[in-house]
Amino acid sequence: MxxxxxxxxxxxxxxxxxxxxxxxxxxxxxxxxxxxxxxxxxxxxxxxxxxxxxxxxxxxxxxxxxxxxxxxxxxxxxxxxxxxxxxxxxxxxxxxxxxxxxxxxxxxxxxxxxxxxxxxxxxxxxxxxxxxxxxxxxxxxxxxxxxxxxxxxxxxxxxxxxxxxxxxxxxxxxxxxxxxxxxxxxxxxxxxxxxxxxxxxxxxxxxxxxxxxxxxxxxxxxxxxxxxxxxxxxxxxxxxxxxxxxxxxxxxxxxxxxxxxxxxxxxxxxxxxxxxxxxxxxxxxxxxxxxxxxxTIKSDEVPTHERVPQFIVPCRGFENLAPTLLELIRRDVAKAKSNPDRLPFKAIVFLPTTASVMANSYIFRRLKYSDPTMPKILDIHSKLAQATRTRAAEEFRHSESAILFSSDVSARGMDFPNVTHVIQVHLPQDRDLYIHRIGRTGRAGKQGEAYIMVSDVEIPAARDRLPGLPIQRCTDFENASIDITQESELPPLFKEVQDAAHKAPFELLNDTYASYLGNAIRDVDRQDVVDEINNMAKYTWGMQEPPAVSPRLISQMGRRVSGLRALDGPSLRRGRTIGREFGDRDSYGRGGSRGGGRNFSGDGFDQMERAAREEGRPRYGGRGRGPSANF
DNA sequence: AAAAAAC
Known part of the structure; x- marks a missing residue:
């Protein structure tokens, strides 16, 4: 009937x-x-x-x-x-x-x-x-x-x-x-x-x-x-x-x-x-x-599952994303362990570029060394050898509990059983991709939950890009709202992430930084992206100055974009820029060095960034069309 | 240097 x-x-x-x-x-x-x-x-x-x-x-x-x-x-x-x-x-x-x-x-x-x-x-x-x-x-x-x-x-x-x-x-x-x-x-x-x-x-x-x-x-x-x-x-x-x-x-x-x-x-x-x-x-x-x-989707119906609650986690800046992700993972791993009615924690984390997939899987794999509750970390994207890709997909499929860091290779159609969480870090290219990504959970009548973590500057674009979806604002995570520039010492999860990132090969973080720029070339407000990735390089990865990128990439970003450091520039140093004194309060934040010029923290750049935030001017590609989403 | 997809 x-x-x-x-x-x-x-x-x-x-x-x-x-x-x-x-x-x-x-x-x-x-x-x-x-x-x-x-x-x-x-x-x-x-x-x-x-x-x-x-x-x-x-x-x-x-x-x-x-x-x-x-x-x-x-x-x-x-x-x-x-x-x-x-x-x-x-x-x-x-x-x-x-x-x-x-x-x-x-x-x-x-x-x-x-x-x-x-x-x-x-x-x-x-x-x-x-x-x-x-x-x-x-x-x-x-x-x-x-x-x-x-x-x-x-x-x-x-x-x-x-x-x-x-x-x-x-x-x-x-x-x-x-x-x-x-x-x-x-x-x-x-x-x-x-x-x-x-x-x-x-x-x-x-x-x-x-x-x-x-x-x-x-x-x-x-x-x-x-x-x-x-x-x-x-x-x-x-x-x-x-x-x-x-x-x-x-x-x-x-x-x-x-x-x-x-x-x-x-x-x-x-x-x-x-x-x-x-x-x-x-x-x-x-x-x-x-x-x-x-x-089989009714005309007035949202094409996502009722049984998959969807949350957006606004973070103060890009630098808050990885610590907030760590907080979410720890919280829900613990929830699953303490509640026998819940399935073991099994998550797919979608990231925007292959380099960001590699860097984050590296960092979370490192975190697992000192955190035995951290599930097995896997990664998949198109730059891996096909045999490695296939193995990663198979291993994730058969894992009871694991975290798969993925590019959009896994966004469509993949049927991994019992995925409890889909976590998107940054925005997908369009609404349909959002729907496909969250469709990796809540399959075949099973439960699941979906999170999308974005920086505050991405919120206007998120409203623009994700209208008509039952997405609720989630403010559960303390690491999301920390203003790292106001902290006198690194909060614990930021510290853990930085320590893990310090062990990453320089090229991995450097490539990730550059991949964000490449990804942002078509964005409306590229300055926002530069500001944000510089904060990520500084506070999430613990770098003293932004990684140097090719002059060609800089010119692609446009002459009006400031805050980038050129590779092979005449008066510029190249090479590893991760400092040893991270965690030392003087090495970051407002009390940091005042070198002037292109120095990472002393050129008034942070102040500009904060002022812009406080004005609340629409940025990062938002079209300012008025609220089209209810988060 | 920016998902994916043939050598």
């Missing part, structure tokens, strides 16, 4: 789509519009949706929808696939997105689907895809070797990251276990030759991979890999795949696939976030006369 009413709601939301006011980040919408102008007037597309949905309503009343995996054979799904799900994976009831898309996809329609994170989208596209492969070749329902070829791929699934492709590959493998359907994974950073040898030997019906490697394999005639009878194409994280940066590569891949006129092809597009014009963007991919737009 419950299921039926949920479905009705969801079905109703499909009809309501035409009137749905869709919000998307300005930056993303501009980027997409620039990449692919929509030639059809939007109104006609919307009308088209309505009639399409209405037709579906009358043709297939939702009482007839199959909602249990065990009933899928009624729709022609092979018993072996069903057994893999009900006996192997032990799933019984389908989620809303599974019910609503599997039914349509099995009927042969293209599907564009949006559903919340962690609600089983992967299985929702795998079932119809694998069934379609078996329907084309009924003998594939039986396990047998020697039949599969490398040049007759029947379905391709494309994902935006390597780990996500691997994860989907594993799930597909489980589903195909009892059948003759062969799955291969094709991602960059792995040995192409080994993959080719395996694929030539075992064959491949279903290829899962990332765009670069798939394109590489298809475009290189010597690989022997081909898909002349391709029957299905899936874009997971479809909005990302259709975004600039990926779309061109997808179009390249299409060149090596048979045209839809020659070979009928089903296309499935899934994501937790879909811009209003996805269908326009995807028009090379989907069949405009035979597709279904499915939304």
């Amino acid at each position: 419950m299921k039926t009413s949920l479905l009705r709601q969801a079905a109703a939301s499909r009809v309501a789509f035409a009137a749905r006011p869709v919000r998307m980040p300005l930056r993303a919408s501009l980027a997409i519009r620039a990449a692919a102008p929509v030639h059809r007037p939007v109104t006609s597309l919307l009308r088209f949706y309505s009639s399409e949905s209405a037709a579906h309503e009358s043709a297939a009343p939702h009482q007839e929808l199959v909602t249990r995996f065990a009933d899928l054979p009624q729709l022609g799904v092979h018993e072996r696939i069903v057994n893999a799900i009900t006996k192997g994976m032990k799933y019984e009831n389908m989620t809303d997105v599974q019910t609503m898309t599997v039914n349509s996809a099995l009927a042969g329609k293209d599907v564009v689907a949006q559903a919340k994170t962690g609600t089983g989208k992967t299985l929702a596209f795998l079932v119809p895809i694998v069934q379609r492969i078996i329907a084309q070749d009924p003998e594939l329902a039986d396990r047998r070797r020697g039949k599969a070829r490398a040049d007759d791929i029947r379905a391709i699934i494309i994902s935006p990251t390597r780990e996500l492709a691997e994860q989907i590959g594993v799930e597909a493998q489980k589903l195909c276990q009892g059948t003759g359907v062969v799955v291969q994974t094709a991602v960059g950073g792995t040995q192409k030759h080994a993959m080719l040898r395996r694929t030539r030997f075992e064959g491949c019906h279903l290829m899962v991979g990332t765009p670069g490697r798939i394109h590489d394999l298809l475009s290189d005639p010597t690989t022997g890999i081909d898909a002349p009878r391709l029957g299905a194409l899936v874009l997971d994280e479809a909005d990302r795949m259709l975004d600039v940066g990926f779309k061109a590569e997808l179009e390249q891949i299409l060149k090596y696939l048979p045209s839809r006129e020659d070979v009928p092809r089903q296309t499935l597009l899934y994501s937790a976030t879909l811009p209003k014009n996805v269908v326009g963007l995807a028009r090379q991919f989907i069949d405009p006369r035979n597709f279904e737009f499915v939304q």
Whole structure:
């Protein structure tokens, strides 16, 4: 009964789509519009949706929808696939997105689907895809070797990251276990030759991979890999795949696939976030006369989970972030230990650059030396060797308690079980990314909590970028509000972090500092970023002067930006600048040295910074449009 | 020098 009413709601939301006011980040919408102008007037597309949905309503009343995996054979799904799900994976009831898309996809329609994170989208596209492969070749329902070829791929699934492709590959493998359907994974950073040898030997019906490697394999005639009878194409994280940066590569891949006129092809597009014009963007991919737009998120609903409370932790400056993170980790590790009802502390910490991921994982790994309660520290980002990345993801997946420091490689789709905390340090690029990041917790009905830690100067941008989300201001952490410039001695957690940072290789912190600058080049108020990172270098890392950066980077920041120190400058010292006397009260704060000139603390820079803060002038990219968020 | 993604 419950299921039926949920479905009705969801079905109703499909009809309501035409009137749905869709919000998307300005930056993303501009980027997409620039990449692919929509030639059809939007109104006609919307009308088209309505009639399409209405037709579906009358043709297939939702009482007839199959909602249990065990009933899928009624729709022609092979018993072996069903057994893999009900006996192997032990799933019984389908989620809303599974019910609503599997039914349509099995009927042969293209599907564009949006559903919340962690609600089983992967299985929702795998079932119809694998069934379609078996329907084309009924003998594939039986396990047998020697039949599969490398040049007759029947379905391709494309994902935006390597780990996500691997994860989907594993799930597909489980589903195909009892059948003759062969799955291969094709991602960059792995040995192409080994993959080719395996694929030539075992064959491949279903290829899962990332765009670069798939394109590489298809475009290189010597690989022997081909898909002349391709029957299905899936874009997971479809909005990302259709975004600039990926779309061109997808179009390249299409060149090596048979045209839809020659070979009928089903296309499935899934994501937790879909811009209003996805269908326009995807028009090379989907069949405009035979597709279904499915939304299991109601039009007025926030696309995040009710059961994941979201908190924003405003910090006085960048220098407060790491100590506040340490405070949060210690508090919630202790909470989990003292309360048997809570899951062990398992967190993903998202940081804005690969260098900041490396530096913070180093610092927290160091902190663990003297703090046995600190969970295992792992890190993952694109600059690691692929084998290291894969190992980190696997280790985190299997850890009961751990902290994964991550770039946005893990933002989308990754299904790490029992993640209790998602902690974002600084702002994500856009609202959708925020939604995907927090979607790493609260999956499959589990609890979770989400924190975003930002500096006060980022608050206007946070309000601007994260409207309409149930984010509450959190003032629980004493390290967040400490004005370090007013302290006569380093507070304990600042001291611990500094001591750990002192042991870091100089280049690590130097690169992190520079990465913040690189990241800020497009920001509106770059001076704020410079002010903030200088305080971070000084008070979080305990440096005496800002790390020197290339003159070129300085000029990129603009001539009006002050407070940067040039590498190889004629009168400037280069090299390690971490002083020994940190922790000594005279080495930081207002009583610090007054060297004048470019000296880190004596040029009146701190006073300027404080004055600006007290004025409360809008900074750091905030557009000052009035309150759009309630924190 | 700024997520990600092929060699």
